Amino acid sequence: MEFKEFIDIAKVRQSCRNFDPERIVDEEVLDSLVDAMILSPSACNAQPYFYHIVTGDKAKKVRDTLTGMGMNSFVKNVNAFAVVTEENYNLTAKIGSSMKNQDFKSIDIGISVAYFTAEATTLGLGTCIMGWFDEDELKKIVDTKSRIRLVIAIGYPSDDDFIREKKRKTHTAISKFIK
Ligand SMILES: Cc1cc2nc3c(=O)[nH]c(=O)nc-3n(C[C@H](O)[C@H](O)[C@H](O)COP(=O)(O)O)c2cc1C
Known part of the structure; x- marks a missing residue:
């Protein structure tokens, strides 16, 4: 698939619920997702996060921390995860956040x-961002004391994982001009 406009990526980026268990994502490809992520903006350029890219046997352990109470059962076929931890601000972001009472x-x-996830989409990968996980167990697996904020499942979508129609608020419900 070739993308010329960002809107094309946005339209087909979706939470993948149907991963192909046979296709493993190469480490170079996972690295390239991190390379794209590094370019993202952040308050005072602090980049207060760390991406733990988990593959192999450790990925199997990560899967167990994502399921429970009927959640995230689709991760059974996922062989790579990004576990995103919250890290320190730099001084200016710390001061700015505190003075403006904002959670940057x-x-x-x-x-x-x-x-x-947008970069993953351009490479034909499927992803799912997850906020439901057993944080304490996951901390042990990636060996961190930092807070874990999100986990991203990464893989190739199954052939039968079709692009779904987006269900979203309407344009006027979510935006207006003020002149
Ligand atoms: C912060 C965040 C947390 C999410 N947590 C989960 C989750 O734990 N499990 C899950 O299946 N989907 C999770 N999602 C996916 C959303 O349900 C999904 O993005 C939303 O329904 C829109 O669908 P789409 O991603 O296919 O466009 C999460 C998404 C975000 C942004």
Whole structure:
């Protein structure tokens, strides 16, 4: 698939619920997603996050932390994950966030994940961003004391994973001009 406009990527980026268990994502490809993510903007350029790219046997352990109460059962076929931890601000971001009472870290993490998943889409990969996981167990697996904010499942979509129609708020419900 060839993309000429960002809107084309946005239209086909979707939460993949049907991963192909046979196709493993190469490490170079996973690296290239991180390279795209690094280009994302963040408050005071602090980039207050870290991407733990988990593959192999450790990925199997990650899967167990994502399921439970009927959630995320589709990850059974996923062999690669990005576990995104929240890290420190730099001094200016810390001061700015405190003075303006804004949680820039969450915003920065969200933007970085958007870049990561958009790049994955351009490469024909499927992703699913997940906020439901057993944080304590996951911390042990990736060996961190930092807060884990999101996990991204990464793989190739199955042939029968069709592009779904987007269900979204209408343009006027979500945006207006103020002149
Ligand atoms: C912060 C965040 C957390 C999410 N957590 C989960 C999750 O734990 N499990 C899941 O199946 N989908 C999760 N999703 C996916 C959303 O349900 C999905 O993005 C939304 O329904 C829009 O669908 P689309 O991604 O296919 O366009 C999450 C998405 C975001 C942005």
